[in-house]
Amino acid sequence: MTGPKPWLDSHDPETTGQLVEGKELRAGLARFMLNYQFAIEEIMTKINILKTEFEHLHDYSPIEHVSSRLKSPDSILDKARRREIPLTLAALSEHITDIAGVRIVCSFNADAYWIAQMISSQQDITVVTTKDYIANPKANGYKSLHLIVKVPIFLSESIQDMAVELQIRTVAMDFWASLEHKIYYKYDHAIPAAILAELQEAAEVASRLDSKMERIHDDVHGKLIRSTRS
Numbered sequence: 001m002t003g004p005k006p007w008l009d010s011h012d013p014e015t016t017g018q019l020v021e022g023k024e025l026r027a028g029l030a031r032f033m034l035n036y037q038f039a040i041e042e043i044m045t046k047i048n049i050l051k052t053e054f055e056h057l058h059d060y061s062p063i064e065h066v067s068s069r070l071k072s073p074d075s076i077l078d079k080a081r082r083r084e085i086p087l088t089l090a091a092l093s094e095h096i097t098d099i100a101g102v103r104i105v106c107s108f109n110a111d112a113y114w115i116a117q118m119i120s121s122q123q124d125i126t127v128v129t130t131k132d133y134i135a136n137p138k139a140n141g142y143k144s145l146h147l148i149v150k151v152p153i154f155l156s157e158s159i160q161d162m163a164v165e166l167q168i169r170t171v172a173m174d175f176w177a178s179l180e181h182k183i184y185y186k187y188d189h190a191i192p193a194a195i196l197a198e199l200q201e202a203a204e205v206a207s208r209l210d211s212k213m214e215r216i217h218d219d220v221h222g223k224l225i226r227s228t229r230s
């Protein structure tokens with residue numbers, strides 16, 4: 001008897017232990033990834049609530065814009081092969097934590113930490129890892145606050161905790177990162193030393209701009225006391 005295939009449960013060893021190969025691959029991955037799309041929607045709702053509430057209370061929002069992306073099946077498989085991760089749904093969901101990505105662009109450095117804290121302290125969110133490239137920029141000058149969080153999605157027959165990568169950064173950091181990303185790909189991941197040095201310098205300029213704008217903002221409006229949940 002043929003019928004619709006069951007939903008793949010990323011925690012069910014019966015389905016997730018199987019290699020996702022050949023013809024089954026695309027269909028299996030597409031179903032698997034739908035759960036990550038749901039996780040993105042859960043996180044986007046949380047961010048929109050914070051943004052709208054903040055605007056209501058303060059007449060401005062520290063969140064400038066938010067975008068999301070679902071990694072393509074080809075990128076997931078390329079990454080799995082590069083890192084020698086077995087091509088099973090269980091292994092992919094355990095080791096590839098950026099299948100679902102949400103990027104939050106904020107006004108100032110302090111906003112990045114406030115947003116991270118607001119999301120992390122929500123009861124249904126579990127923070128898996130935090131990488132603070134704002135306090136500790138990468139050698140090329142990259143700055144951003146990265147969190148891998150797990151958020152539950154409520155399906156008809158199960159509740160699943162899905163990993164989502166959050167990247168939180170200022171407009172200046174985002175401007176730098178998007179140009180650097182293009183240059184990185186143009187040079188096929190091997191940026192000439194002179195251009196790398198210029199990028200590092202540009203990152204410092206962006207960083208000074210962030211500090212200056214935050215100082216001006218605080219001078220004009222006073223330092224904003226952001227309420228925090230514990």
Ligand code: 0O2
Nearest residue numbers: 095096097098101131138140142146167176177178180181
């Ligand atoms: P894409 O195309 O944006 O998705 P991980 O990949 O998470 O297993 P890693 O590399 O330790 O391991 O993660 P990290 O450092 O948290 O970086 C993950 C993502 O951050 C990258 O995803 C980029 O989006 C961004 N990122 C990290 N470093 C840089 C950088 O130097 N420049 C720019 N422009 N972005 C960076 P992907 O998968 O590499 O790329």
